[in-house]
Amino acid sequence: MVSIILKRGKEKAVLQRHPWVFSGALQQVNGKPENGQLVSVYSFDKEFLAYGHYNQQSRVAIRLLEWDESQTPNEAWWRKRIQTAVANRGHILNHSNNTCRLVYSESDFLPGLIVDKYADYLSVQILTTGIERNKTVIIDELQKLTGAKGIYDKSDLTARAHDGLEASSGILWGANPPEFVEVVENGVKYHINIAEGQKSGFYCDQRNNRKTVANYTNGKTVLDCFSYSGGFTLNALASGASQVTAVDSSALALETLQKNIVLNGFGAYNTKTIHSDVNKQLRVFKEEERVFDVIILDPPKYAPSRSALDKAARAYKDLNRLAMQLLPVGGLLATFSCSGAVDMETFKQIIAWAALDAGKEIQIVQQLHQPEDHPVRVSFTEGEYLKGLLLRIG
Numbered sequence: 001m002v003s004i005i006l007k008r009g010k011e012k013a014v015l016q017r018h019p020w021v022f023s024g025a026l027q028q029v030n031g032k033p034e035n036g037q038l039v040s041v042y043s044f045d046k047e048f049l050a051y052g053h054y055n056q057q058s059r060v061a062i063r064l065l066e067w068d069e070s071q072t073p074n075e076a077w078w079r080k081r082i083q084t085a086v087a088n089r090g091h092i093l094n095h096s097n098n099t100c101r102l103v104y105s106e107s108d109f110l111p112g113l114i115v116d117k118y119a120d121y122l123s124v125q126i127l128t129t130g131i132e133r134n135k136t137v138i139i140d141e142l143q144k145l146t147g148a149k150g151i152y153d154k155s156d157l158t159a160r161a162h163d164g165l166e167a168s169s170g171i172l173w174g175a176n177p178p179e180f181v182e183v184v185e186n187g188v189k190y191h192i193n194i195a196e197g198q199k200s201g202f203y204c205d206q207r208n209n210r211k212t213v214a215n216y217t218n219g220k221t222v223l224d225c226f227s228y229s230g231g232f233t234l235n236a237l238a239s240g241a242s243q244v245t246a247v248d249s250s251a252l253a254l255e256t257l258q259k260n261i262v263l264n265g266f267g268a269y270n271t272k273t274i275h276s277d278v279n280k281q282l283r284v285f286k287e288e289e290r291v292f293d294v295i296i297l298d299p300p301k302y303a304p305s306r307s308a309l310d311k312a313a314r315a316y317k318d319l320n321r322l323a324m325q326l327l328p329v330g331g332l333l334a335t336f337s338c339s340g341a342v343d344m345e346t347f348k349q350i351i352a353w354a355a356l357d358a359g360k361e362i363q364i365v366q367q368l369h370q371p372e373d374h375p376v377r378v379s380f381t382e383g384e385y386l387k388g389l390l391l392r393i394g
Contacts, residue, residue: 101117210235291326316337
């Protein structure tokens with residue numbers, strides 16, 4: 001096995017179990033490892049540190065897998081890791097919830113692998129060369145554990161380019177999923193388009209938050225911004241919302257939302273969908289002097305990296321300011337950020353600035369987070385990306 005020696009002092013993060021070794025930390029590469037090849041990592045003083053996947057094209061030169069020298073990552077190792085991740089989610093799946101994330105990359109000690117379960121189908125994202133090289137055993141174990149009818153590749157992300165990989169999509173095992181797979185979450189039914197949907201096909205990271213926010217919507221008028229296929233909209237309708245307006249820039253998403261309304265037997269009379277840019281539509285509502293009891297803001301990632309943080313902060317502030325202007329005293333705003341570069345304290349500060357600009361007093365009713373199938377390793381806090389605040393207008 002090729003060994004790699006780190007520069008003096010660069011072993012600290014590895015000893016703290018952080019799974020990334022950056023290219024600038026490498027002192028010496030003994031041999032010519034291929035991208036995705038398993039290597040052993042040593043300190044400058046030649047002490048073993050960990051095993052990991054090497055990639056000379058990536059800024060993250062080594063993605064660490066195992067810190068116990070006696071546990072060389074082999075086929076049995078891979079199968080056990082996947083078994084553990086899937087077993088940890090067993091209690092989440094039941095008659096009212098047949099969708100969740102089964103494997104969450106570094107947070108499940110499997111960097112570069114994301115697996116989501118949608119009823120009888122799995123959606124897989126393979127983001128690194130190391131996972132690509134072990135794909136056969138991974139797919140085999142996933143099928144054995146879940147009995148999935150089909151396992152679909154959704155690795156069409158820009159993240160693959162960092163490892164020198166091209167986008168990839170298509171069936172990996174079994175049957176192609178139908179155009180729409182029916183899943184149930186919180187007792188609410190959804191038609192999921194795995195092949196054409198965003199990311200892996202559905203945002204199961206908002207499962208708990210959809211239910212929490214819905215608890216406040218009985219008899220209320222609700223505005224669901226960036227509604228996608230209707231997660232917050234459908235939960236609000238299930239909880240007795242009097243009127244829900246859903247806004248999204250994707251016509252396909254709104255078409256799917258409307259199908260989901262029919263699927264659940266909700267009346268179309270109390271739901272309106274608007275195909276528009278959210279910021280633009282919020283300004284239209286302001287001009288029309290529209291007021292809502294509850295507003296949900298679940299925008300896409302505004303800060304893909306720390307270098308984009310200032311620009312993202314301005315975007316989040318403006319978005320939340322516009323929404324706050326549409327809420328009366330006692331109205332509720334559920335606002336989210338899925339940008340890992342924006343931590344909760346930064347997000348709170350942005351919201352405080354937005355409230356000041358909107359001339360509003362606000363209270364934090366609840367702090368919201370990603371669910372347990374998106375765990376966060378204490379040695380890898382980068383895995384904590386989703387944060388939200390439920391706010392009351394004072």
